[in-house]
Amino acid sequence: MIGRLNHVALVVPDLEQAAQSYRQSLGATISPVQELPDHGVKVVFVELPNTKIELLEVLGEASPIKAFLDKNPSGGMHHLCYEVDDILAARDQLKAAGARVLGDGAPKTGAHGKPVLFLHPKDFFGTLIELEQA
Amino acid sequence: MIGRLNHVALVVPDLEQAAQSYRQSLGATISPVQELPDHGVKVVFVELPNTKIELLEVLGEASPIKAFLDKNPSGGMHHLCYEVDDILAARDQLKAAGARVLGDGAPKTGAHGKPVLFLHPKDFFGTLIELEQA
Numbered sequence: 001m002i003g004r005l006n007h008v009a010l011v012v013p014d015l016e017q018a019a020q021s022y023r024q025s026l027g028a029t030i031s032p033v034q035e036l037p038d039h040g041v042k043v044v045f046v047e048l049p050n051t052k053i054e055l056l057e058v059l060g061e062a063s064p065i066k067a068f069l070d071k072n073p074s075g076g077m078h079h080l081c082y083e084v085d086d087i088l089a090a091r092d093q094l095k096a097a098g099a100r101v102l103g104d105g106a107p108k109t110g111a112h113g114k115p116v117l118f119l120h121p122k123d124f125f126g127t128l129i130e131l132e133q134a
Numbered sequence: 135m136i137g138r139l140n141h142v143a144l145v146v147p148d149l150e151q152a153a154q155s156y157r158q159s160l161g162a163t164i165s166p167v168q169e170l171p172d173h174g175v176k177v178v179f180v181e182l183p184n185t186k187i188e189l190l191e192v193l194g195e196a197s198p199i200k201a202f203l204d205k206n207p208s209g210g211m212h213h214l215c216y217e218v219d220d221i222l223a224a225r226d227q228l229k230a231a232g233a234r235v236l237g238d239g240a241p242k243t244g245a246h247g248k249p250v251l252f253l254h255p256k257d258f259f260g261t262l263i264e265l266e267q268a
């Protein structure tokens with residue numbers, strides 16, 4: 001079912017500083033900063049030849065990553081996103097296997113404008129998993 | 135400097151159970167279990183079209199992931215591994231930029247038989263980074 005690793009998301013306390021560090025110390029190609037107020041994040045992409053790393057900063061008090069940053073003030077690894085062909089079929093297969101989908105189980109429009117779901121990290125050994133219909 | 139994302143490493147408390155879950159719930163292709171006593175881990179690879187996920191279980195009391203599992207008994211995201219062309223040049227560039235290399239700074243032979251280094255997570259916003267000479 002799961003296809004490509006679409007991205008790895010890392011939460012950072014200061015996006016400009018993190019982007020600078022990835023650019024200068026690691027010599028990576030970094031996208032411009034995007035503010036996504038509907039998703040409560042500011043984001044840059046670290047563009048790699050085979051996938052991308054999303055660096056996320058809290059945007060607004062209702063940000064879904066605020067609790068994570070409060071718990072990990074230096075930042076940390078937040079989630080992995082796998083691509084699927086059919087998100088409803090994927091959801092139904094996962095639910096049948098006993099995995100919990102976060103929220104009401106209906107796909108939302110993700111930060112890239114595509115349907116996404118999140119799976120409960122307790123069902124995947126402490127890793128938060130996003131599925132995105134590619 | 136950094137090239138492909140070689141792998142994402144996740145620590146799990148029970149490798150057989152995790153492999154089963156990735157195979158059955160997520161429909162992923164999973165390699166056979168490998169024991170790497172010199173590295174203190176048992177590992178399976180989740181084979182994705184563009185990269186791989188390493189699931190790691192503690193092997194032995196001196197395992198380098200034992201402290202992580204003690205702190206995160208359900209498991210969790212452990213590190214990211216980026217490929218570099220020349221690990222000594224990468225190390226020197228990173229040190230010049232002020233980043234700390236773990237250990238004595240000399241590349242070790244990693245779990246895939248290639249030269250690797252680890253960078254201090256405090257210099258990269260809470261994410262442990264492995265560099266592997268591809």
